[in-house]
Amino acid sequence: MSEFQLYFQQGLYHVLDINAYDHVLFIVALTVPYVFKDWKNVLLxxxxxxxxHSMSLILAVYDIISVKSSLVEFLIPVTIFITAVYNIFRANKSGKKDNVNFLAFTTLFFGIIHGLGFSSYFKMLVANNSGDKLVPLMEFALGIEVAQVIIVLIVLLLSWAVQTFLRFTLRDWILVTCSFVAGVVVPMIIHNRIW
Structure with a gap:
């Protein structure tokens, strides 16, 4: 297996791992207010x-930043909860009417938090790589991006199917999906070891 395949697969499986569903939940909550015609906003x-996510990995790999894992493990479900609740309160408005700058900044910041949750493992993964650590990071990031696009496509297809065949409105789809996501992460927040 080539190094590219190794790091690309690690990024892919990092997101699609059934035991690491927090990443999937965040992408679902991020995507659910949109439909196929909004693909540019979702991709952005x-x-x-x-x-x-990659910025925090760079900072961790080069020992620029170090954050207690218990804090990060608490903040990750909080970011998912905030995203879901934001969508619940904005369910009557389409994704186009959102402030793109606010969403962009928030999503970037939440990506930094989520990346910190994986930074220790990634640091260990590239520890034996005597060369540049940026190339494996880019390969890993590409795997993450592909996995996230797969999740986005699944969510958009489900959204289309539910709205077309079950006659849900987009508002109802957002409320049901984000309520489910919030319900899944509340126990993660409550039972976190930070308390």
Whole structure:
């Protein structure tokens, strides 16, 4: 297996791992207010999330930043909860009417938090790589981006199917999906070891 395949697959599986569903929940909550015609906005947000994720990995790999894992493990479900609740309160408005700058900044910041949750493992993964650590990071980020686009496509397809065949409104789809996501992460917040 080539190094590219190794790091690309690690990024892909980092997101699609059934045991690491927090990443999937965040992408679902981020995507749910949008429909296929809004694909540029969704792609922008997902890419900003990947950039934020990668920024924190760079900072951790080069020992520029170190954050207690218990704090990060608490903040990750909080970011998911905030995103879901934001969408619940904005459910009557389409994704186009949102302040793109606010969403872009928030998504980038949340990406930094999520990246910190994986930074220790990634640091260990590239520790044996005597060369440049940026190339493996870019390969890993590409895997993350591809996995996130897969999730986005699934969410958009589900949204289309639910709205077309079950006659849900976009508002109802957002309320049901984001309520489910929020319900999943509340126990993660309450039972976190930070308390």
């Amino acid at each position: 947000l997902v890419t900003l999330f990947t950039i934020g």
